[in-house]
Structures are given as structure tokens and as C-alpha cells.
Amino acid sequence: MNLVVNGKETNITDGLTVSQLLVQENVKMPDMVSVELNGQILRRTKFEETILKNDDKVEFLYFMGGGCGIN
Amino acid sequence: MGLTEQQIERYSRHIILEQVGGAGQEKILSSKVLIVGAGGLGAPAGLYLAAAGVGTIGIVDADKVDLTNLQRQIIHHTNDIGVEKIKSAENKMRAINPDITIRTYQTRVNAENISDIIREYDFVIDGTDNFPAKFLINDACYFNKVPFSHAGILRFHGQLITVLPGETTCYRCIFNSPPPANAVPSCSQAGVLGVLAGVIGSLQATEAIKYLLGLGKLLTGTLLTYDALETNFRAVKLNRNPNCPLCGENPQITELKDEEQVVCDLNDC
Numbered sequence: 001m002n003l004v005v006n007g008k009e010t011n012i013t014d015g016l017t018v019s020q021l022l023v024q025e026n027v028k029m030p031d032m033v034s035v036e037l038n039g040q041i042l043r044r045t046k047f048e049e050t051i052l053k054n055d056d057k058v059e060f061l062y063f064m065g066g067g068c069g070i071n
Numbered sequence: 072m073g074l075t076e077q078q079i080e081r082y083s084r085h086i087i088l089e090q091v092g093g094a095g096q097e098k099i100l101s102s103k104v105l106i107v108g109a110g111g112l113g114a115p116a117g118l119y120l121a122a123a124g125v126g127t128i129g130i131v132d133a134d135k136v137d138l139t140n141l142q143r144q145i146i147h148h149t150n151d152i153g154v155e156k157i158k159s160a161e162n163k164m165r166a167i168n169p170d171i172t173i174r175t176y177q178t179r180v181n182a183e184n185i186s187d188i189i190r191e192y193d194f195v196i197d198g199t200d201n202f203p204a205k206f207l208i209n210d211a212c213y214f215n216k217v218p219f220s221h222a223g224i225l226r227f228h229g230q231l232i233t234v235l236p237g238e239t240t241c242y243r244c245i246f247n248s249p250p251p252a253n254a255v256p257s258c259s260q261a262g263v264l265g266v267l268a269g270v271i272g273s274l275q276a277t278e279a280i281k282y283l284l285g286l287g288k289l290l291t292g293t294l295l296t297y298d299a300l301e302t303n304f305r306a307v308k309l310n311r312n313p314n315c316p317l318c319g320e321n322p323q324i325t326e327l328k329d330e331e332q333v334v335c336d337l338n339d340c
Contacts, residue, residue, distance in 0.1 A: 044247075
């Protein structure tokens with residue numbers, strides 16, 4: 001089935017959970033990523049149990065700290 | 072108050088804009104913007120806001136200019152090494168525009184001092200380099216109802232969002248709490264393309280001016296991400312989060328607290 005992950009059409013196997021998608025998409029440090037599913041931020045505790053559906057829109061959002069004041 | 076002849080000339084390229092005009096320029100001149108962090112993001116923001124004639128600009132920073140800063144913190148020059156960043160930044164902003172007032176705060180923001188500083192201002196630019204400060208600014212702006220621009224840069228990526236506290240998606244709506252120690256690398260550890268600070272910091276300054284003038288559509292409810300290598304800007308729509316610990320339906324954060332300082336050891340990243 002097809003998903004849109006960070007704006008890109010992505011084909012995945014049926015029944016994949018959000019946690020499994022993070023692994024499949026090679027997301028480093030998945031514990032540090034916020035996930036938006038169809039316009040709503042998904043609680044981290046729901047990653048394991050949330051099964052993705054055809055045409056879901058998923059955004060991986062990453063922490064970005066720098067204003068780079070300190071060396 | 073009316074503009075002087077010199078001001079009309081200095082700001083003529085603003086005034087000629089139908090959406091700004093003399094009245095808009097006067098509004099800019101009577102506005103106050105605070106820049107937290109005179110580093111990569113704060114540097115271009117400070118320079119452009121000074122040039123634009125923002126009447127009062129506050130700068131908060133506790134550090135001194137270091138050689139490694141100069142690759143991206145364009146408000147600081149080689150002969151400023153060792154000088155307080157607020158002093159160095161103030162000198163450049165005054166040189167660009169003697170018309171404006173600069174207020175400097177030689178300190179780091181913390182839960183004790185931040186409210187007294189930010190509530191003097193119409194808009195805040197988060198140009199800090201660490202997560203505890205970013206969360207503190209988000210929370211303090213929420214409690215004091217001061218709009219702000221959040222941004223971050225790392226490697227070849229940048230992101231920013233404008234927050235109207237209590238009205239639009241906040242930083243905690245997206246990222247519940249700061250990452251634990253050793254989890255997310257900083258620019259000093261992972262690197263950053265210097266010009267990224269210019270791109271993103273300039274966008275923050277644009278948001279400030281748009282807000283001050285009530286112009287156009289602010290970058291609210293939308294995280295703008297920039298990938299310099301792919302030359303790709305994406306506007307990711309983000310609704311308010313009912314589970315947000317700060318501005319959600321059942322807030323757990325009811326007062327300002329300092330988040331633990333996160334130090335990242337790259338070996339663990």
C-alpha cells in the first residue's frame with residue numbers, strides 16, 4: 001500500500017506499524033522523532049500499536065537545536 | 072510621531088511598498104523585538120532588524136566571541152574575538168542604524184529572569200543553541216503571551232515555526248519535552264553549513280516584521296523545513312496538539328521551570 005512520508009510517496013507492506021515504519025525508513029534514534037499522522041501529532045506510546053493505512057500521511061519531525069551560539 | 076527627512080530617505084525602499092508605507096515604517100520604529108542568542112540565527116536577524124529600523128532591539132547572550140563562531144555568526148568580526156557577544160552585536164547594529172535603541176542582557180535566560188525580559192517586547196526571536204533554552208522560551212512566551220519565532224539548524228537542515236501563544240501550535244505541541252542528554256547532537260558536534268544560519272535567521276526576521284506590521288500570512292501552524300542539499304523547502308502543516316503539556320486540554324506545565332541542561336557526547340549519538 002502507499003503512504004506519503006515527509007511528502008514523498010512510499011510503498012510499504014500492509015499492516016506495518018509506525019514503529020516498524022521508523023525502522024524501515026532508517027530513522028536514526030527513533031525515540032527522538034516526533035510523528036505526525038494525518039495532521040495530528042501521535043503520542044509516542046502509540047507508535048507500537050498504530051497500524052498504518054493506505055494513503056496515510058506521515059511526517060517525521062526532528063529535533064534541531066542549533067542557533068549555534070556556543071562554538 | 073512623523074518621520075524625519077533622513078528617515079524617509081533611509082527607509083524609502085520600505086515606504087515605497089504599498090503594504091508598508093510611512094505608517095508601517097513608523098510602526099516598525101515604535102516596535103520592540105528581543106533576540107535571544109547573538110549566535111548563528113541571531114546574527115542575521117539582528118542585522119536585518121536593525122537595518123529595518125526596529126525601534127528597540129534587545130539582545131540576550133552570556134558568551135564571548137570565539138574564533139569558531141565566525142564561520143556563520145556574521146554579526147561578529149575577527150577583531151571581536153574575546154569581546155562579549157552582546158557588545159559586538161550592539162556595535163554592528165549601531166553602525167548600521169544609529170536611529171534605534173539597543174538593549175543588552177549579559178546573561179543566559181532562565182526560569183527566574185526570562186519573564187521580566189520578554190514581557191517588554193512585542194516579538195521574540197529564539198536564536199538559542201540548546202533545548203532547555205528553546206523549551207523555556209516557548210513556555211515563557213506562552214505564559215506571558217508574547218509571540219515568537221522558533222528555529223533550529225543542523226548540518227544542512229533548518230526549520231522554523233512562528234508561535235502565537237495560546238492560539239497556534241507551539242513547540243511543545245510538536246516536541247513534548249527536551250531530548251535526554253546524549254541524544255541529539257549539537258552543531259559543534261555534528262557541524263552546520265554556516266550559510267544555513269543566514270537563511271533561517273533571515274526568515275525569522277521576516278516573520279518578526281510581518282507580525283509587527285500585521286502583514287501577510289505568518290508561519291503559524293506550519294513548520295517550514297529547509298534541506299540545503301536538496302534545495303527543498305517544505306511547509307509541514309501541524310495542528311495544535313490537544314495532548315500538549317503546555318497549551319493542550321489538560322496542561323501539566325503550569326509554571327516556568329528550567330529544563331535540565333542537555334549535553335551531548337557525540338560518541339553516544
